[in-house]
Amino acid sequence: MPPRTYISDLGRHVGREVEVAGWLYNKRSSGKIHFLLIRDGTGLAQGVLVKAEVPEEVFLLGETVTQESSLTATGIVRADTRAPGGYELSLTGLKIVQLAQDYPITPKEHGTAFLMENRHLWLRSSRQHSILKVRDRIIWAVREFFRKNGFVLIDTPILTGSAAEGASTLFETQYFDLGKAYLAQTGQLYLEAACMAFGKVYCFGPTFRAEKSKTRRHLTEFWMVEPEVAFNDYVANMDLGEELVCYIVSSVLENCGEELKKLERDTKPLENIKRPFYRISYDEAVAKLQAAGSSITWGIDLGGEDETILTKMYDKPVYVHCYPKECKAFYMKLNPDNPKTVLCADLLAPEGYGEIIGGSQRADDYDELLSRLREHGLSEEAYKWYLDLRKYGSVPHAGFGLGIERTVGWICGLPHVRETIPFARMLYRLYP
């Protein structure tokens, strides 16, 4: 029996007979010669089946085998520039593991609604394969970055007893006899507790928003990484965000060149992602937007259109900091230089991809936090433990959340976040 090999390793076996195991990606035939395009998850290889060179029954299997049938094939590895992947197999044997019938996704065009309905199969196509490999790399880069920089991973709860950011809509469930529980929309409050224990911490997990958002930038379930650092102010927080984003981008450029090429992503704008990024205050942003014709007035949040206008003025990500406090969550620290604003900073990705980071320095004074809780009409009892953190050795601290799917979408140059996660959860999609 020839040795089993992954397609990505074929280059190490030129001239020798090997076995590959996978699925039929596509097939072309010319009567006395079949071209079987085989994928195994590591790559694509073309198997060439010549009538005169194999037993009759093997050649017939080449006619029978259908798109996405599972199979094993043996053959001699040859370098050939005509073949996708650079190597091809002169087939000596072929076995069908299971014969697929009427595979719904053909090599021709399909609409996204149909493809999303067949997401469990769509994952097999090369474009989706590339996107999810970039996602994998981004997640590894995030974990590497925090580990190298001395952060401790803290897993925060997904089931919580109260809303973290108040107004947003939460997914609700009944929690035994203790009443309603909610799916977490951030791990931040728990992370603040952990950063008082460990100094530098981060959490990384799924987060849930029951908002009825129907846009290319929203999912109801998405992944967010959130660092929190004791003794950092909002400026150091922006520094950390820049370092993280640069680390992610350079890791993708270094390791995913092939994937980005398949996605036809122009890597020039990504190669430009180096510190420092741009930083402007909310006040400056409003002035620039008004000059550019936006109808924004001081005191309201930037709209999607405003973000697009703003990011197109810059060739790198841009931080917008110190928003009016009315736009932002109760836990953000008031700006001592202008108490109408808070010490926050959102990072807008270039090329119109919008907000990928939202962060702030946190309110660390007991009385300030208490009055802000009351302003937002939140229960003091539910936040007792959170207030405790301001009673026992409170320190300045800051953190942010980075949205993984938006980051994947930006780096891959995709029009919609639904392709950046294996199984997207959206307003009208819970299947498959």
Add this chain to the structure above:
RNA sequence: UCCCCGGUAACUCAACGGUAGAGUGAGCGGCUGUUAACCGCUAGGUUGUAGGUUCGAAUCCUACCCGGGGAGCCA
């Protein structure tokens, strides 16, 4: 929740008040180097649902259902 767009063959679309059609996929046949292979033939439809207007509706009107995009909100 609001605004805009759409729903015709398995898929992508055409037909725009007068006999529902093409390409792809599927099935059969041909072809020894194909690259979304190519060539020939065949099968495949209660036009999202329910009502209405009309001699006649895929087409016009109303309601509903299902999707897509955007607003708000956010990562």
